[in-house]
Amino acid sequence: MLVFPAPRRVNASAMRGGAQPGALKIPPSCDRNFLHACQAPVSEFKVNFTQFIGGFVVDERGHTFADIHERISLLPTVEDAIDAFRSHYGVAHTTYHLAQTVMDRLDSPFVRTTYPSAWVSRYLQRNYVKLDPVILEGTIRSLPFDWSELELKPEAVPLFLDARCHGLGASGYSIPVVDKRNRRALFSINSDLTGESWRLLIRSHAVDWAELAYVIHKIAMRELYGLEPDHLPLSPRELECLTWTARGKDHKEIAIILGLSNHTVLGYLKSTRFKLDCVNLSQATSKAIILRLIAP
Amino acid sequence: MFTTIEAHHLTRVPDLLDQMFRLRKKVFADQLGWDVDVRGDHERDAYDDFRPTYLVWCDPSLRKLYGALRLMPTTGPTLLYDRFRSTFPGSVNLVSPAIWEGTRMCVDTDALAIDHPELEPSRAFGMLLLALCECALEHGIGTMISNYEPQMKRVYRRAGLQVDELGRADGYGRYPVCCGAFEVNHSVHAAMQESLSVDLPVYRKMMPNQTYMPLVEGARATTREVAVYA
Numbered sequence: 063m064l065v066f067p068a069p070r071r072v073n074a075s076a077m078r079g080g081a082q083p084g085a086l087k088i089p090p091s092c093d094r095n096f097l098h099a100c101q102a103p104v105s106e107f108k109v110n111f112t113q114f115i116g117g118f119v120v121d122e123r124g125h126t127f128a129d130i131h132e133r134i135s136l137l138p139t140v141e142d143a144i145d146a147f148r149s150h151y152g153v154a155h156t157t158y159h160l161a162q163t164v165m166d167r168l169d170s171p172f173v174r175t176t177y178p179s180a181w182v183s184r185y186l187q188r189n190y191v192k193l194d195p196v197i198l199e200g201t202i203r204s205l206p207f208d209w210s211e212l213e214l215k216p217e218a219v220p221l222f223l224d225a226r227c228h229g230l231g232a233s234g235y236s237i238p239v240v241d242k243r244n245r246r247a248l249f250s251i252n253s254d255l256t257g258e259s260w261r262l263l264i265r266s267h268a269v270d271w272a273e274l275a276y277v278i279h280k281i282a283m284r285e286l287y288g289l290e291p292d293h294l295p296l297s298p299r300e301l302e303c304l305t306w307t308a309r310g311k312d313h314k315e316i317a318i319i320l321g322l323s324n325h326t327v328l329g330y331l332k333s334t335r336f337k338l339d340c341v342n343l344s345q346a347t348s349k350a351i352i353l354r355l356i357a358p
Numbered sequence: 359m360f361t362t363i364e365a366h367h368l369t370r371v372p373d374l375l376d377q378m379f380r381l382r383k384k385v386f387a388d389q390l391g392w393d394v395d396v397r398g399d400h401e402r403d404a405y406d407d408f409r410p411t412y413l414v415w416c417d418p419s420l421r422k423l424y425g426a427l428r429l430m431p432t433t434g435p436t437l438l439y440d441r442f443r444s445t446f447p448g449s450v451n452l453v454s455p456a457i458w459e460g461t462r463m464c465v466d467t468d469a470l471a472i473d474h475p476e477l478e479p480s481r482a483f484g485m486l487l488l489a490l491c492e493c494a495l496e497h498g499i500g501t502m503i504s505n506y507e508p509q510m511k512r513v514y515r516r517a518g519l520q521v522d523e524l525g526r527a528d529g530y531g532r533y534p535v536c537c538g539a540f541e542v543n544h545s546v547h548a549a550m551q552e553s554l555s556v557d558l559p560v561y562r563k564m565m566p567n568q569t570y571m572p573l574v575e576g577a578r579a580t581t582r583e584v585a586v587y588a
Contacts, residue, residue, distance in 0.1 A: 198366070199364075199366040202364070202365035202366055202409055203364045203365060203366060203411075204364065204365070204409075204410060204411045204429070204430070204431060204434075205362065205364065205411055205429075205497045206497055206498065211563060211564075211565060211566070212566065213366075213566035214566070239433070240431055240433055240434030240435075241433060241434060242433070242434060242435060242453075244408060244434060244435050268497075268498035269456055269498040269500070272455040272456065272498055273454075273455055273456075275455070276433060276455055294453055295451070296451075297451035299451075299524075300451065322522065323520070323522045325501070325520075325522060325539070325540075325541040326522040326524065326539055329452055329457060329501045329539055329541075330452070332452075332454050332456060332457065332500075332501070333432075333451070333452040333453050333454050333457060335454075336433075336453055336454040336455070337453055
Protein backbone atom coordinates (compact mmCIF):
# COMPACT_ATOMS: atom_id res chain seq x y z
CA MET A 63 0.00 0.00 0.00
CA LEU A 64 1.36 3.37 -0.95
CA VAL A 65 0.55 6.13 1.47
CA PHE A 66 0.22 9.55 -0.07
CA PRO A 67 2.00 12.19 1.90
CA ALA A 68 0.58 15.40 3.20
CA PRO A 69 2.35 18.37 1.59
CA ARG A 70 5.07 18.80 4.17
CA ARG A 71 5.73 15.11 4.46
CA VAL A 72 7.91 13.08 2.27
CA ASN A 73 7.11 9.58 1.27
CA ALA A 74 8.98 7.79 -1.39
CA SER A 75 10.42 4.53 -2.44
CA ALA A 76 12.93 3.41 0.13
CA MET A 77 14.83 6.54 0.81
CA ARG A 78 16.94 7.91 3.51
CA GLY A 79 16.18 11.55 2.91
CA GLY A 80 13.65 13.81 4.53
CA ALA A 81 11.78 17.02 4.78
CA GLN A 82 13.14 19.47 7.23
CA PRO A 83 13.98 22.42 5.01
CA GLY A 84 16.29 24.83 6.67
CA ALA A 85 17.05 22.56 9.58
CA LEU A 86 20.62 22.21 8.46
CA LYS A 87 22.72 24.22 6.09
CA ILE A 88 22.86 22.38 2.84
CA PRO A 89 26.15 22.65 1.02
CA PRO A 90 25.91 23.70 -2.62
CA SER A 91 25.26 20.94 -5.06
CA CYS A 92 28.45 19.05 -5.46
CA ASP A 93 28.01 17.01 -8.51
CA ARG A 94 31.47 16.82 -9.96
CA ASN A 95 33.92 18.06 -7.44
CA PHE A 96 31.93 16.77 -4.55
CA LEU A 97 35.05 15.57 -2.79
CA HIS A 98 36.25 19.13 -2.48
CA ALA A 99 32.90 20.50 -1.53
CA CYS A 100 32.54 18.01 1.30
CA GLN A 101 32.92 19.78 4.58
CA ALA A 102 31.69 18.07 7.67
CA PRO A 103 28.94 20.42 8.85
CA VAL A 104 29.36 21.54 12.42
CA SER A 105 26.38 20.22 14.24
CA GLU A 106 24.16 22.71 15.93
CA PHE A 107 23.02 19.90 18.17
CA LYS A 108 24.74 18.84 21.32
CA VAL A 109 24.74 15.37 22.71
CA ASN A 110 22.72 14.87 25.80
CA PHE A 111 25.00 12.97 28.04
CA THR A 112 23.02 11.33 30.71
CA GLN A 113 23.60 10.79 34.35
CA PHE A 114 22.05 8.68 37.02
CA ILE A 115 20.01 10.52 39.61
CA GLY A 116 18.15 8.42 42.14
CA GLY A 117 18.14 5.40 39.90
CA PHE A 118 16.66 7.20 36.89
CA VAL A 119 18.60 8.19 33.86
CA VAL A 120 18.24 11.93 33.58
CA ASP A 121 19.55 14.01 30.71
CA GLU A 122 20.95 17.52 30.92
CA ARG A 123 17.49 19.09 30.71
CA GLY A 124 16.18 16.93 33.52
CA HIS A 125 14.14 14.61 31.29
CA THR A 126 14.00 10.93 32.10
CA PHE A 127 13.52 8.13 29.60
CA ALA A 128 9.97 7.91 30.96
CA ASP A 129 9.32 11.48 29.83
CA ILE A 130 10.47 10.99 26.26
CA HIS A 131 8.77 7.58 26.03
CA GLU A 132 5.48 9.06 27.14
CA ARG A 133 5.83 12.12 24.95
CA ILE A 134 6.56 10.12 21.84
CA SER A 135 3.86 7.53 22.42
CA LEU A 136 1.22 10.27 22.60
CA LEU A 137 2.21 11.83 19.27
CA PRO A 138 -0.22 11.30 16.40
CA THR A 139 2.17 10.69 13.52
CA VAL A 140 5.51 9.07 12.80
CA GLU A 141 6.74 12.38 11.46
CA ASP A 142 6.13 14.04 14.83
CA ALA A 143 7.63 11.09 16.66
CA ILE A 144 10.90 10.92 14.75
CA ASP A 145 11.29 14.68 15.08
CA ALA A 146 10.70 14.52 18.85
CA PHE A 147 13.26 11.75 19.06
CA ARG A 148 15.77 13.77 17.10
CA SER A 149 15.47 16.89 19.19
CA HIS A 150 15.43 14.96 22.47
CA TYR A 151 18.64 13.08 21.79
CA GLY A 152 20.29 15.85 19.77
CA VAL A 153 21.11 13.57 16.87
CA ALA A 154 21.37 14.87 13.31
CA HIS A 155 18.56 12.85 11.72
CA THR A 156 16.12 10.01 12.24
CA THR A 157 14.26 7.83 9.76
CA TYR A 158 11.52 5.26 10.13
CA HIS A 159 11.23 2.85 7.24
CA LEU A 160 8.52 0.19 7.07
CA ALA A 161 9.32 -2.51 4.57
CA GLN A 162 6.02 -3.84 3.39
CA THR A 163 6.51 -7.45 2.80
CA VAL A 164 3.45 -8.33 0.76
CA MET A 165 5.10 -8.72 -2.62
CA ASP A 166 8.71 -7.85 -2.16
CA ARG A 167 10.70 -6.63 0.75
CA LEU A 168 11.08 -3.23 -0.86
CA ASP A 169 7.59 -3.05 -2.26
CA SER A 170 6.05 0.41 -1.67
CA PRO A 171 7.49 1.11 1.73
CA PHE A 172 6.25 3.72 4.19
CA VAL A 173 9.07 6.14 5.02
CA ARG A 174 9.29 9.17 7.28
CA THR A 175 12.52 11.04 7.77
CA THR A 176 14.05 14.28 8.99
CA TYR A 177 16.70 14.41 6.25
CA PRO A 178 16.91 17.65 4.22
CA SER A 179 14.56 17.69 1.26
CA ALA A 180 17.47 18.32 -1.11
CA TRP A 181 18.93 14.99 -0.06
CA VAL A 182 15.61 13.23 -0.46
CA SER A 183 15.22 14.44 -4.02
CA ARG A 184 18.80 13.57 -4.77
CA TYR A 185 18.30 10.10 -3.33
CA LEU A 186 15.24 9.54 -5.49
CA GLN A 187 16.76 11.03 -8.63
CA ARG A 188 19.82 8.88 -8.37
CA ASN A 189 17.82 5.84 -7.33
CA TYR A 190 20.25 5.37 -4.45
CA VAL A 191 17.96 2.81 -2.87
CA LYS A 192 19.44 0.21 -5.19
CA LEU A 193 22.87 0.86 -3.64
CA ASP A 194 22.05 1.84 -0.10
CA PRO A 195 23.41 -0.86 2.23
CA VAL A 196 21.44 0.54 5.19
CA ILE A 197 18.26 -0.46 3.37
CA LEU A 198 19.57 -3.52 1.53
CA GLU A 199 21.00 -5.11 4.67
CA GLY A 200 18.91 -3.37 7.30
CA THR A 201 15.56 -4.65 6.12
CA ILE A 202 16.72 -8.25 6.49
CA ARG A 203 19.01 -7.99 9.53
CA SER A 204 17.53 -8.51 12.97
CA LEU A 205 20.12 -7.26 15.48
CA PRO A 206 20.71 -3.50 15.80
CA PHE A 207 23.79 -2.40 13.88
CA ASP A 208 26.22 0.46 13.49
CA TRP A 209 26.66 1.61 9.91
CA SER A 210 30.35 0.81 10.18
CA GLU A 211 29.29 -2.86 10.10
CA LEU A 212 27.81 -2.47 6.63
CA GLU A 213 29.34 -4.00 3.58
CA LEU A 214 30.37 -1.09 1.40
CA LYS A 215 30.48 -2.05 -2.22
CA PRO A 216 32.63 0.30 -4.33
CA GLU A 217 29.60 1.50 -6.25
CA ALA A 218 27.98 2.65 -2.99
CA VAL A 219 30.90 4.88 -1.97
CA PRO A 220 29.63 7.90 -3.95
CA LEU A 221 26.30 7.54 -2.15
CA PHE A 222 27.93 8.06 1.24
CA LEU A 223 30.12 10.91 0.04
CA ASP A 224 27.13 12.57 -1.58
CA ALA A 225 25.17 12.12 1.66
CA ARG A 226 27.92 13.98 3.51
CA CYS A 227 27.75 16.78 0.97
CA HIS A 228 24.05 17.11 1.69
CA GLY A 229 24.65 17.66 5.37
CA LEU A 230 24.12 14.17 6.68
CA GLY A 231 26.10 13.10 9.72
CA ALA A 232 29.09 10.81 9.45
CA SER A 233 27.75 8.02 11.66
CA GLY A 234 24.64 5.94 11.81
CA TYR A 235 22.91 3.28 13.85
CA SER A 236 19.84 1.29 12.82
CA ILE A 237 17.40 -0.79 14.80
CA PRO A 238 15.43 -3.48 12.96
CA VAL A 239 11.84 -3.88 14.18
CA VAL A 240 9.92 -7.14 13.83
CA ASP A 241 6.40 -7.50 15.19
CA LYS A 242 4.23 -10.56 15.87
CA ARG A 243 2.75 -10.33 12.38
CA ASN A 244 6.26 -10.45 11.01
CA ARG A 245 6.10 -6.90 9.70
CA ARG A 246 9.58 -5.47 9.42
CA ALA A 247 10.69 -1.91 9.85
CA LEU A 248 13.96 -0.09 10.33
CA PHE A 249 14.50 2.88 12.62
CA SER A 250 17.74 4.73 11.84
CA ILE A 251 19.65 7.40 13.67
CA ASN A 252 22.18 9.57 11.89
CA SER A 253 24.72 11.63 13.82
CA ASP A 254 27.60 14.06 13.38
CA LEU A 255 29.43 12.40 16.22
CA THR A 256 32.21 9.99 15.46
CA GLY A 257 34.67 7.80 17.29
CA GLU A 258 34.40 7.32 21.03
CA SER A 259 31.68 9.92 21.65
CA TRP A 260 29.45 8.21 19.07
CA ARG A 261 30.08 4.78 20.60
CA LEU A 262 29.38 6.18 24.05
CA LEU A 263 26.09 7.67 22.86
CA ILE A 264 24.98 4.31 21.46
CA ARG A 265 26.15 2.38 24.49
CA SER A 266 24.26 4.59 26.89
CA HIS A 267 21.01 4.60 24.88
CA ALA A 268 20.86 1.35 22.90
CA VAL A 269 18.28 -0.30 25.18
CA ASP A 270 16.04 2.79 25.34
CA TRP A 271 16.31 3.39 21.62
CA ALA A 272 15.26 -0.18 20.86
CA GLU A 273 12.16 0.38 22.96
CA LEU A 274 11.41 3.71 21.28
CA ALA A 275 11.78 2.11 17.85
CA TYR A 276 8.81 -0.10 18.77
CA VAL A 277 6.82 2.86 20.09
CA ILE A 278 7.35 4.59 16.72
CA HIS A 279 6.43 1.38 14.89
CA LYS A 280 3.12 1.29 16.78
CA ILE A 281 2.43 4.88 15.77
CA ALA A 282 3.12 3.88 12.15
CA MET A 283 0.66 0.99 12.40
CA ARG A 284 -1.97 3.35 13.75
CA GLU A 285 -1.23 5.93 11.06
CA LEU A 286 -1.26 3.38 8.25
CA TYR A 287 -4.09 1.12 9.25
CA GLY A 288 -6.05 3.51 11.44
CA LEU A 289 -6.30 0.95 14.17
CA GLU A 290 -5.37 1.16 17.77
CA PRO A 291 -3.11 -1.88 17.95
CA ASP A 292 -4.39 -4.68 20.16
CA HIS A 293 -2.38 -5.23 23.23
CA LEU A 294 -0.66 -8.56 23.20
CA PRO A 295 -2.39 -10.79 25.76
CA LEU A 296 -0.79 -10.91 29.19
CA SER A 297 0.06 -14.34 30.49
CA PRO A 298 -1.22 -15.53 33.92
CA ARG A 299 2.28 -15.14 35.38
CA GLU A 300 2.51 -11.60 34.06
CA LEU A 301 -0.90 -10.79 35.51
CA GLU A 302 0.13 -12.24 38.87
CA CYS A 303 3.30 -10.16 38.95
CA LEU A 304 1.40 -7.04 37.98
CA THR A 305 -1.31 -7.67 40.59
CA TRP A 306 1.32 -7.92 43.31
CA THR A 307 2.94 -4.74 42.00
CA ALA A 308 -0.43 -3.00 42.28
CA ARG A 309 -0.58 -4.23 45.88
CA GLY A 310 2.66 -2.42 46.56
CA LYS A 311 5.17 -5.26 46.35
CA ASP A 312 8.51 -4.81 44.68
CA HIS A 313 10.10 -7.43 42.45
CA LYS A 314 12.08 -9.02 45.28
CA GLU A 315 8.97 -9.49 47.40
CA ILE A 316 7.05 -10.85 44.42
CA ALA A 317 9.87 -13.30 43.76
CA ILE A 318 9.48 -14.65 47.32
CA ILE A 319 5.67 -14.75 47.14
CA LEU A 320 5.61 -16.60 43.80
CA GLY A 321 8.71 -18.70 44.43
CA LEU A 322 10.53 -17.33 41.39
CA SER A 323 13.92 -15.71 40.98
CA ASN A 324 14.24 -11.91 41.01
CA HIS A 325 15.35 -11.96 37.45
CA THR A 326 12.37 -13.99 36.27
CA VAL A 327 9.99 -11.56 37.96
CA LEU A 328 11.81 -8.65 36.35
CA GLY A 329 11.49 -10.39 32.99
CA TYR A 330 7.72 -10.79 33.43
CA LEU A 331 7.38 -7.15 34.48
CA LYS A 332 9.50 -5.94 31.57
CA SER A 333 7.36 -7.92 29.16
CA THR A 334 4.12 -6.68 30.79
CA ARG A 335 5.24 -3.10 30.49
CA PHE A 336 6.13 -3.58 26.82
CA LYS A 337 2.83 -5.29 25.99
CA LEU A 338 0.84 -2.48 27.61
CA ASP A 339 2.97 0.23 25.95
CA CYS A 340 3.90 1.64 29.31
CA VAL A 341 7.13 3.21 30.36
CA ASN A 342 7.00 2.22 34.00
CA LEU A 343 5.15 -0.08 36.33
CA SER A 344 2.88 2.52 37.91
CA GLN A 345 1.57 3.36 34.47
CA ALA A 346 1.26 -0.34 33.62
CA THR A 347 -0.69 -1.16 36.78
CA SER A 348 -3.11 1.72 36.36
CA LYS A 349 -3.64 0.83 32.70
CA ALA A 350 -4.22 -2.82 33.58
CA ILE A 351 -6.80 -1.80 36.20
CA ILE A 352 -8.58 0.50 33.73
CA LEU A 353 -8.62 -2.30 31.15
CA ARG A 354 -9.89 -4.66 33.90
CA LEU A 355 -7.01 -7.03 33.37
CA ILE A 356 -6.25 -7.14 37.08
CA ALA A 357 -8.32 -6.51 40.20
CA PRO A 358 -5.89 -5.93 43.01
CA MET B 359 35.65 -18.03 16.30
CA PHE B 360 32.19 -17.10 17.46
CA THR B 361 30.21 -14.72 15.30
CA THR B 362 26.72 -13.91 14.12
CA ILE B 363 25.42 -14.60 10.66
CA GLU B 364 22.57 -12.39 9.59
CA ALA B 365 20.26 -12.82 6.63
CA HIS B 366 22.39 -10.76 4.25
CA HIS B 367 25.37 -13.05 4.93
CA LEU B 368 23.49 -16.25 4.19
CA THR B 369 24.46 -16.56 0.57
CA ARG B 370 28.10 -15.99 1.40
CA VAL B 371 28.42 -18.89 3.82
CA PRO B 372 26.29 -21.65 2.30
CA ASP B 373 28.64 -24.40 3.54
CA LEU B 374 28.33 -23.27 7.10
CA LEU B 375 24.57 -23.21 6.98
CA ASP B 376 24.38 -26.59 5.33
CA GLN B 377 26.54 -27.99 8.15
CA MET B 378 24.35 -26.30 10.72
CA PHE B 379 21.11 -27.78 9.38
CA ARG B 380 22.75 -31.23 9.19
CA LEU B 381 24.06 -30.92 12.72
CA ARG B 382 20.62 -29.92 13.95
CA LYS B 383 19.11 -32.99 12.31
CA LYS B 384 21.74 -35.20 13.92
CA VAL B 385 21.28 -33.67 17.36
CA PHE B 386 17.57 -32.87 17.62
CA ALA B 387 15.98 -35.50 15.37
CA ASP B 388 18.40 -38.45 15.59
CA GLN B 389 19.89 -38.15 19.08
CA LEU B 390 17.25 -36.37 21.14
CA GLY B 391 14.29 -37.64 19.14
CA TRP B 392 12.49 -34.28 19.20
CA ASP B 393 9.47 -33.84 17.02
CA VAL B 394 11.12 -31.44 14.57
CA ASP B 395 10.79 -30.75 10.84
CA VAL B 396 13.29 -32.86 8.92
CA ARG B 397 13.77 -32.04 5.25
CA GLY B 398 16.24 -34.53 3.78
CA ASP B 399 19.47 -34.26 5.76
CA HIS B 400 18.42 -31.00 7.27
CA GLU B 401 16.40 -30.02 10.31
CA ARG B 402 14.82 -26.78 9.27
CA ASP B 403 11.52 -25.17 10.21
CA ALA B 404 9.33 -22.18 9.41
CA TYR B 405 11.32 -19.93 11.72
CA ASP B 406 14.43 -20.48 9.61
CA ASP B 407 12.41 -19.20 6.66
CA PHE B 408 11.90 -15.91 8.55
CA ARG B 409 15.63 -15.32 8.11
CA PRO B 410 16.73 -15.15 11.74
CA THR B 411 20.22 -14.45 13.06
CA TYR B 412 22.47 -17.43 13.79
CA LEU B 413 25.23 -17.38 16.34
CA VAL B 414 27.86 -19.76 14.98
CA TRP B 415 31.07 -21.27 16.21
CA CYS B 416 33.34 -21.99 13.27
CA ASP B 417 36.93 -21.94 12.12
CA PRO B 418 38.31 -18.52 11.08
CA SER B 419 37.89 -19.30 7.39
CA LEU B 420 34.11 -19.72 7.95
CA ARG B 421 34.19 -23.18 6.41
CA LYS B 422 33.93 -25.59 9.30
CA LEU B 423 31.15 -25.43 11.85
CA TYR B 424 31.52 -26.46 15.52
CA GLY B 425 28.27 -25.22 16.97
CA ALA B 426 25.32 -22.93 16.41
CA LEU B 427 22.11 -21.49 17.75
CA ARG B 428 19.28 -19.42 16.38
CA LEU B 429 18.39 -15.97 17.70
CA MET B 430 15.02 -14.28 17.36
CA PRO B 431 13.55 -11.21 19.08
CA THR B 432 10.49 -11.97 21.23
CA THR B 433 8.70 -9.02 19.60
CA GLY B 434 8.35 -11.09 16.42
CA PRO B 435 7.19 -14.64 15.70
CA THR B 436 9.13 -17.04 17.92
CA LEU B 437 9.21 -20.78 18.27
CA LEU B 438 8.83 -20.97 22.02
CA TYR B 439 5.91 -18.55 22.04
CA ASP B 440 4.09 -20.43 19.29
CA ARG B 441 4.88 -23.99 20.33
CA PHE B 442 4.89 -23.81 24.09
CA ARG B 443 2.09 -21.30 24.56
CA SER B 444 -0.50 -24.05 24.84
CA THR B 445 1.62 -26.17 27.16
CA PHE B 446 2.54 -23.57 29.69
CA PRO B 447 0.83 -20.33 28.79
CA GLY B 448 1.65 -18.92 32.19
CA SER B 449 5.26 -18.44 31.48
CA VAL B 450 6.41 -18.58 27.89
CA ASN B 451 4.84 -15.40 26.71
CA LEU B 452 7.54 -12.81 27.24
CA VAL B 453 7.69 -9.98 24.73
CA SER B 454 10.23 -7.17 24.78
CA PRO B 455 12.96 -5.83 22.49
CA ALA B 456 15.37 -6.61 25.35
CA ILE B 457 14.27 -10.27 25.57
CA TRP B 458 15.45 -12.61 22.83
CA GLU B 459 14.93 -16.28 22.21
CA GLY B 460 17.78 -18.70 21.56
CA THR B 461 16.78 -22.07 20.14
CA ARG B 462 18.36 -25.12 18.48
CA MET B 463 21.57 -24.67 20.40
CA CYS B 464 23.98 -27.48 19.61
CA VAL B 465 27.66 -28.32 19.25
CA ASP B 466 29.26 -30.77 16.86
CA THR B 467 31.18 -33.08 19.19
CA ASP B 468 32.66 -35.05 16.25
CA ALA B 469 34.09 -31.96 14.56
CA LEU B 470 35.41 -30.68 17.89
CA ALA B 471 37.03 -34.03 18.72
CA ILE B 472 39.08 -33.68 15.54
CA ASP B 473 39.99 -29.98 15.68
CA HIS B 474 39.89 -29.33 19.43
CA PRO B 475 40.42 -32.70 21.14
CA GLU B 476 41.30 -31.00 24.44
CA LEU B 477 37.82 -29.51 24.73
CA GLU B 478 35.30 -31.66 26.57
CA PRO B 479 31.72 -31.38 25.30
CA SER B 480 30.26 -29.64 28.33
CA ARG B 481 32.99 -26.99 28.23
CA ALA B 482 32.41 -26.60 24.50
CA PHE B 483 28.75 -25.96 25.22
CA GLY B 484 29.78 -23.50 27.91
CA MET B 485 31.92 -21.59 25.43
CA LEU B 486 28.97 -21.27 23.09
CA LEU B 487 26.90 -19.97 26.02
CA LEU B 488 29.63 -17.45 26.84
CA ALA B 489 29.60 -16.26 23.23
CA LEU B 490 25.82 -15.96 23.46
CA CYS B 491 26.16 -13.87 26.62
CA GLU B 492 28.66 -11.54 24.92
CA CYS B 493 26.56 -11.24 21.78
CA ALA B 494 23.51 -10.34 23.87
CA LEU B 495 25.47 -7.77 25.92
CA GLU B 496 26.79 -6.22 22.74
CA HIS B 497 23.26 -5.74 21.38
CA GLY B 498 21.41 -4.47 24.45
CA ILE B 499 19.68 -7.77 25.22
CA GLY B 500 19.04 -8.25 28.95
CA THR B 501 17.28 -11.62 29.00
CA MET B 502 17.61 -14.75 26.90
CA ILE B 503 14.98 -17.46 26.86
CA SER B 504 15.73 -20.91 25.61
CA ASN B 505 14.54 -24.51 25.57
CA TYR B 506 16.63 -27.45 26.74
CA GLU B 507 16.41 -30.90 28.27
CA PRO B 508 16.58 -31.11 32.08
CA GLN B 509 20.08 -32.60 32.17
CA MET B 510 21.46 -29.51 30.40
CA LYS B 511 20.86 -27.50 33.52
CA ARG B 512 24.10 -28.91 34.93
CA VAL B 513 25.99 -27.74 31.85
CA TYR B 514 24.57 -24.24 32.26
CA ARG B 515 25.59 -24.21 35.92
CA ARG B 516 29.11 -25.35 35.11
CA ALA B 517 29.40 -22.45 32.69
CA GLY B 518 28.53 -20.11 35.56
CA LEU B 519 25.05 -19.41 34.26
CA GLN B 520 21.96 -19.27 36.45
CA VAL B 521 18.99 -20.43 34.39
CA ASP B 522 15.47 -20.01 35.75
CA GLU B 523 13.16 -22.72 34.57
CA LEU B 524 9.89 -21.12 33.48
CA GLY B 525 8.15 -24.38 32.69
CA ARG B 526 8.54 -27.81 31.14
CA ALA B 527 6.51 -29.91 28.75
CA ASP B 528 6.34 -33.58 27.78
CA GLY B 529 5.67 -34.98 24.38
CA TYR B 530 8.38 -33.25 22.36
CA GLY B 531 11.02 -35.95 22.75
CA ARG B 532 12.13 -38.73 25.08
CA TYR B 533 12.68 -36.34 27.95
CA PRO B 534 10.65 -33.34 28.96
CA VAL B 535 11.69 -30.09 27.33
CA CYS B 536 12.23 -27.13 29.65
CA CYS B 537 11.89 -23.52 28.85
CA GLY B 538 14.17 -21.28 30.84
CA ALA B 539 15.38 -17.71 31.07
CA PHE B 540 18.72 -16.29 31.96
CA GLU B 541 19.84 -12.81 32.70
CA VAL B 542 22.56 -11.09 30.72
CA ASN B 543 24.66 -8.37 32.29
CA HIS B 544 28.29 -7.63 33.10
CA SER B 545 28.33 -9.56 36.35
CA VAL B 546 26.80 -12.64 34.69
CA HIS B 547 29.46 -12.32 32.03
CA ALA B 548 32.23 -12.05 34.63
CA ALA B 549 30.90 -15.13 36.47
CA MET B 550 30.85 -17.12 33.24
CA GLN B 551 34.37 -16.07 32.35
CA GLU B 552 35.53 -17.17 35.76
CA SER B 553 33.78 -20.54 35.64
CA LEU B 554 35.19 -21.23 32.21
CA SER B 555 38.62 -19.69 32.95
CA VAL B 556 38.41 -17.41 29.96
CA ASP B 557 39.59 -13.83 30.18
CA LEU B 558 39.23 -12.50 26.66
CA PRO B 559 36.07 -11.84 24.68
CA VAL B 560 35.20 -14.81 22.48
CA TYR B 561 32.42 -13.29 20.40
CA ARG B 562 33.02 -10.80 17.66
CA LYS B 563 30.69 -9.22 15.18
CA MET B 564 31.01 -10.20 11.58
CA MET B 565 32.73 -7.24 9.97
CA PRO B 566 32.64 -6.90 6.20
CA ASN B 567 35.73 -6.76 4.06
CA GLN B 568 34.98 -3.25 2.98
CA THR B 569 33.15 -1.12 5.45
CA TYR B 570 31.55 2.24 5.49
CA MET B 571 33.84 4.17 7.81
CA PRO B 572 32.67 7.52 9.09
CA LEU B 573 33.84 9.94 6.44
CA VAL B 574 34.82 12.61 8.90
CA GLU B 575 37.40 13.99 6.63
CA GLY B 576 35.14 13.64 3.67
CA ALA B 577 36.96 16.38 1.83
CA ARG B 578 40.05 14.27 1.65
CA ALA B 579 38.53 10.86 1.26
CA THR B 580 38.59 9.34 -2.14
CA THR B 581 36.96 6.18 -3.25
CA ARG B 582 40.23 4.38 -3.04
CA GLU B 583 41.01 5.67 0.42
CA VAL B 584 37.62 4.59 1.64
CA ALA B 585 38.27 1.09 0.40
CA VAL B 586 41.66 1.05 2.06
CA TYR B 587 40.26 2.18 5.41
CA ALA B 588 38.66 -1.20 5.84
